[in-house]
Amino acid sequence: DIQMTQSPSSLSASVGDRVSITCRASQSISSYLNWYQQKPGKAPKLLIYSASSLQSGVPSRFSGSGSGTDFTLTISSLQPEDFATYYCQQSYSTPPTFGGGTKVEIK
Amino acid sequence: EVQLVESGGGLVQPGGSLRLSCAASGFTFSSNAMSWVRQAPGKGLEWVSAISGSGGSTYYADSVKGRFSISRDNSKNTLYLQMNSLRAEDTAVYYCAKRGSYSHWYFDLWGRGTLVTVSS
Numbered sequence: 001d002i003q004m005t006q007s008p009s010s011l012s013a014s015v016g017d018r019v020s021i022t023c024r025a026s027q028s029i030s031s032y033l034n035w036y037q038q039k040p041g042k043a044p045k046l047l048i049y050s051a052s053s054l055q056s057g058v059p060s061r062f063s064g065s066g067s068g069t070d071f072t073l074t075i076s077s078l079q080p081e082d083f084a085t086y087y088c089q090q091s092y093s094t095p096p097t098f099g100g101g102t103k104v105e106i107k
Numbered sequence: 108e109v110q111l112v113e114s115g116g117g118l119v120q121p122g123g124s125l126r127l128s129c130a131a132s133g134f135t136f137s138s139n140a141m142s143w144v145r146q147a148p149g150k151g152l153e154w155v156s157a158i159s160g161s162g163g164s165t166y167y168a169d170s171v172k173g174r175f176s177i178s179r180d181n182s183k184n185t186l187y188l189q190m191n192s193l194r195a196e197d198t199a200v201y202y203c204a205k206r207g208s209y210s211h212w213y214f215d216l217w218g219r220g221t222l223v224t225v226s227s
Contacts, residue, residue: 034213036152043202043217044144044152055215087152091211095168096142098152 002026002090006099012107019075021102023088026069032092033071035064038101039084047086048073078104109133109216111203116221123193123225129186129203129218137161137181140206142214143188145199155201156188157212171197193225 003026013019023033031051036044046055048064051071061076075082083106088099115127129141142157156177157166165177176189186203200220207215 032211036214038152043219044214045217046207046213046215049207049213049215089152089213091208091213094157094166094212096154096212098154101151 001095002029002093002097004088004090004097004099006086006088006102008102009100010103010105012105013078014107015078015080017078017107019078019082019104021073021086021088021104023066023071023073023099024069025071025090025092028068029090029092031067032090033064033066034089034091035062035073036087036089037082037084038087044087049091075104111205111216111218113201113203113218113221116201116223118224118226119193120227121194121225124189124191125193125223127188127190127201127203127221127223129188131184131186131205134205134216136179136184140212141179141186142204142206142212143177143186144202144204144214144217145197146202146220147196147199150199153199154212157206158186190223193223195225197223198225199223 005024033051035048038044052064085101085103112130143155158177174192178187202220203218204214205216207213
């Protein structure tokens with residue numbers, strides 16, 4: 001199975017900050033990397049698929065980049081509603097696997 | 108409205124069984140592969156199982172292979188997960204999720220989840 005490692009596991013930031021979360025795969029996954037946002041008690045929500053494609057309805061302040069083994073989710077200007085946990089997930093091979101999550105907290 | 112609604116969770120003893128259901132609406136259910144993803148309390152996401160749109164192909168995580176069985180009834184727009192020989196480590200919120208791509212497993216629609224607790 002492909003292992004996904006996210007860093008950091010948590011971060012504190014202020015409204016308006018630029019935030020970046022990284023995800024590393026244990027082997028090359030081309031661009032088959034997806035990002036989800038999860039708020040407490042809620043289901044995950046797809047933000048980015050195929051490394052850089054923005055899911056319909058997701059604000060443009062979210063962006064994704066990378067290929068091969070290293071990927072980044074960037075929030076250009078953090079908003080109050082963005083405080084949540086973010087997960088990466090590879091869809092290159094079965095089983096699909098998730099990173100451990102990055103919790104974005106209010107500073 | 109496009110949605111997935113899970114049901115069937117609850118408290119079950121170790122070694123017991125439970126069947127989860129996921130009712131789909133607002134999209135062509137039979138054209139879409141589906142999955143179950145779980146989340147243990149305070150933990151991350153773990154893919155559990157998947158099934159093709161026709162139901163002809165099924166996939167399982169090693170952690171549940173031989174104990175869980177995924178199926179679907181396209182006439183009822185419903186996905187199922189039959190869980191047998193349950194263990195404490197199966198305790199989690201179970202989400203059903205729709206595959207977002209024809210050929211790759213990412214998930215563009217999720218239900219709210221149903222909690223399964225395995226405890227004596």
